[in-house]
Amino acid sequence: MPVMQYIEAVRETLRSEMRRDPNVFIMGEDVGKRGGVFRATQGLIDEFGEERVIDTPLTESAIVGVGIGAALYGMRPVCEIQFADFIWPAMNQIISEAARFRYRSYGTWFVPMVIRAPYGGGVHGGLYHSQSVEAHFAHSPGLKIVAPSTPGDVAGLLRAAIRDDDPVLFFEHKGLYRAVKGEVPEGDYVIPIGKADVKRDGRDITVFSYGKALHFCLEAAQMVAAEGIDAMVVDLRSLRPLDEETILNAAARTGKVLIVHEDNAFMGIGAEVAALIAEKVLFELDAPILRLCGPEVPAMPYSPPLEKWYMLSPEKVAAKMRELAAF
Amino acid sequence: MATQTRNRHQELGLSDEQMLEIYRYMLLTRRIDERLWLLQRSGKIPFVISAQGQEGAQVGAAYALVRGKDWLAPYYRDLGKVLVMGMTPREVFLAAFAKQGDPSSNGRQMAHHWGHRRWNIISGSSPVATQVLHAVGVALAAKMKGHDIVVMTSLGEGSSNQGDFHEGLNFAGVHKLPCIIHVQNNEYAISVPLKKQLACENVADRAPGYGMPGVVVDGSDVLAVYAAFREAVDRARRGEGPTLIESKCVRLTPHSSDDDDRTYRPREEIERARQRDPITRTRAYLYEVGLLDEEREQALEVEIRREIDEAQEYAEAQPYEPVETAMRHVYKEA
Incomplete structure (x- = not known):
């Protein structure tokens, strides 16, 4: 390949x-x-x-x-x-x-x-x-x-x-x-739109993400693994339609859900994923659903420290993972 | 004296039968439009937006296209055009009543949002001038495929201030696409008169900026309109690119059935506008060249009235599309 x-x-x-x-x-x-x-x-x-x-x-x-x-x-x-x-x-x-x-x-x-x-x-x-x-x-x-x-x-x-x-x-x-x-598989390789992908299996917490933040989540999962937290990381990939089945199964598997995206939280993709989980598998949950997202400012500022403040990072994700695991 | 009147339609290569057909389409458009107002005022349908005053511009323009081959991205006033392109009065009334079988949308859209796959009439929306880009895209695709179709789009002069109009003309000009952009200037954008809409005299004056001819034509003169569009169609088919045509029209009604133009439009002005009624003018021409007399006119009116009565009755009797189908066609169905 x-x-x-x-x-x-x-x-x-x-x-x-x-x-x-x-x-x-x-x-x-x-x-x-x-x-x-x-x-x-x-x-x-x-x-x-x-x-x-x-x-x-x-x-x-x-x-x-x-x-x-x-x-x-x-x-x-x-x-x-x-x-x-x-x-x-x-x-x-x-x-x-x-x-x-x-x-x-x-x-x-x-x-x-x-x-x-x-x-x-x-x-x-x-x-x-x-x-x-x-x-x-x-x-x-x-x-x-x-x-x-x-x-x-x-x-x-x-x-x-x-x-x-x-x-x-x-x-x-x-x-x-x-x-x-x-x-990249050769030939006529097609992934149906609407299918999420479990990028890392885990038993303690379930993290949903996509895009660059997904890679932060995978890195963060490695970091917290050393501390005994086993994180499942699900790549949503398709934001509309959402893969309801994979999302609900993954949420139910660990009972602890974190949603991570670079876009700001308010009315964002994470809000929809959280609502879906709350509506369909609330009683499988052991903790409140958490979100880690971009801040509520109109857009990303330019100077290096400001940009760093805005952007997520493996460290920020790992901290949130620990918070959720400890609940 | 018939013999002394210049026979303009024959000069344009139109037979007497074709000339009468043109008038029939114009009259059919007017009589359907008038019926829709009656239905709206009597509470039978919710909405009308009129073609009255623009029948010459619409029928003359569409008559230069080849039905079933060429494409139309219409706007909401284009009743005359969609009839010429192939839509039937029954289909117009189905849309007016929002009944099952309406080819535009099966009752989903407000009436006058024309669309008909069979006749290459592209479904339209309410935000204005968006259809200009669709017409340009169809023309681009046809050029890529080597098809010699022509695409026409319509809009009002008010809509010619939208970005999509300018982006569309520019794109069509750069790629020399086979499309005709038809601005039907009826002097009002709802309540806003021309002088508050444009700083130039004609919408067509904008055409040179996009590398295409801009043509101004008297929209109440159906033969002048036909001549202008036939030339633009020939140009497009020869691969010489797009044309912007502005037809100077009048609006004989309020903007729509939800508007009251007494709040902004002097009555004398509407009386003056009636002097430019394309129906009156074409009718006079037909009398002059001897194609119409009182008897034939009466017969034509009766025939059209019957057709409209039948279409209205048919549409009124149809069911609404069942609510159970409201979730269909959001995406392609398996």
């Missing part, structure tokens, strides 16, 4: 899907000659030409809205929003249009498109190159939302997203692009 970086998994999956299906094409800002500001689409223009790797004008609403139109005609656009922070001008097209075409037309019109967006902080990106935006979209039925944490999951889930007949928001944590390497 080849080992590759997270960003290579993005690129190679795009390449293989574009080879497989001539309807798949890419559009976004700087995706062509430059290969994307992160180089996720590097070299694809050489293989597929500028008709299928389209450098768009600097217009996020059009990147999504034109993608919707192409999808209505039977194409499979993969639209790149350069930074998730810049997705807001396209919010109306995503929520009012992409998410609703199927419902509002009683199934006669639908939008098979993927919107890729690098998100997340810890990269000296300040308020407008660090945001986690997933909760804003997770509220909308009609959308699917994926946030993988490993190269293998990127490959399997991006392939599933491109083949999906509904709009999928595919959030790539930019802090993982070159920081994480992993095995």
